[in-house]
Amino acid sequence: MRFDVLTLFPEMIESHCSYSILKRAIEAGVIEVGTVNPRDFTHDRHRKVDDTPYGGGAGMVLMPQPYVDAYESVKKLENSITIMLSPQGEQLSEKVVKELAEFDQIICLCGHYEGFDERIREIIKPREISLGDFVLTGGELPALCVIDAVSRKLEGTLGKIESAEDDSFSDGLLEYPQYTKPREYRGLKVPEVLLNGNHKDINAFRQEQRILRTKLRRPDLLENKDI
Template sequence: MKIDVLSLFPEMFEGVLHSSIMKKAQENSAVSFDVTDFRDFATNKHRKVDDYPYGGGAGMVLKPEPLFAAVEAVSAEAEKPPRVILMCPQGERFTQKKAEELATEEHLVFVCGHYEGYDERIRQHLVTDELSLGDFVLTGGEIAAMAIIDSVVRLLPEVLGNADSSVLDSFSTGLLEHPQYTRPANFNGLEVPPVLLSGNHAEIEKWREEQALLRTFERRKDLLKEAPLTAHQRQLLDQLENEKK
């Protein structure tokens, strides 16, 4: 996968893209990154990329020319048009399902804005997706882009040490992940559930399935409306509902 980031503050990405899983992904040739300062594509001598909004109002609006030119430049050698993703609080809320969708693409371009907003022609004629991390506003799109890039790249083949890790993550199955334990089996009188020490893999999987459902029921009941539950999980859910009454 090729990932381009368009930002006025490219230095913000240096640590994130060259550490931990992102570093490993590049070393394994699973992904390559380029971060471009789209101020370099400004068409005026002062390299200005924003201007006052027509009709008046507070703040400054990002001009269309630099971003159109920057996207064209990073897409010049692509065999097919990339997915161009605008980071914006007005966008679709990002989910694990969206991460899985983006992980199948060959080329992603992230547009990180600042100031009051974007010229509407950028939304209508340049980008393919508008994404938001949630119902809150950040100073710019950089932090949101970092989070989404991390979420997508870890799903690429050969990136995580264990191929099952991303499959069993919270939200990937529609449920929150089950509780995890490690050594020691007894820490200050706090013991690991005996089933996990039993060596009975069938019982362990059953326990994990039940615990994932229970945790989701207790913490994120809203996820259960769309989760692809099995007949057994629906039976367990009915029991939880009856116990709560």
């Protein structure tokens, strides 16, 4: 999977991808992450990428020319999708992550300041993805969330030790509570069933806990489930 991120702050993307699991996924050739800076596509002395909004109002709007030229400079693979990180998009979810993981390339458009000149949307026609109903200062964190979540779906990113099999949402339920050493901490004990080595009992306990947790915390997830 190749990610190409259009951003005014490439270091934010590069830095996050140089740690831990993503770093290993890059080293193993499972993912490639490239950045393109629209500022490199400006034609003026000040390398200007934004300007005041027509009609007045606060903040600066990202100008179409540097963004569209930067976008058009990206070499597109056949099975490619372009997403725009935007609070106005559809919300990122397990379903969206799985759909995105089917592509060979994801081109991410990160906004900043007041956001994009509308013509960038009209020309590029990206799928707009939001992290949630709140506004961030830029699209880099949401782009990294997409890169991270999609990478976890690709074979070779997670080792056995970080396996995603039982993760929350993997089959529509939240994960069961997890415990590690010590057996007792501040008077709180690890449930006995997890210590007895009986995998049938352990699996039954965990499944019961997953359903219970989901009922309590996210009953909406159970609406169309036969449980």
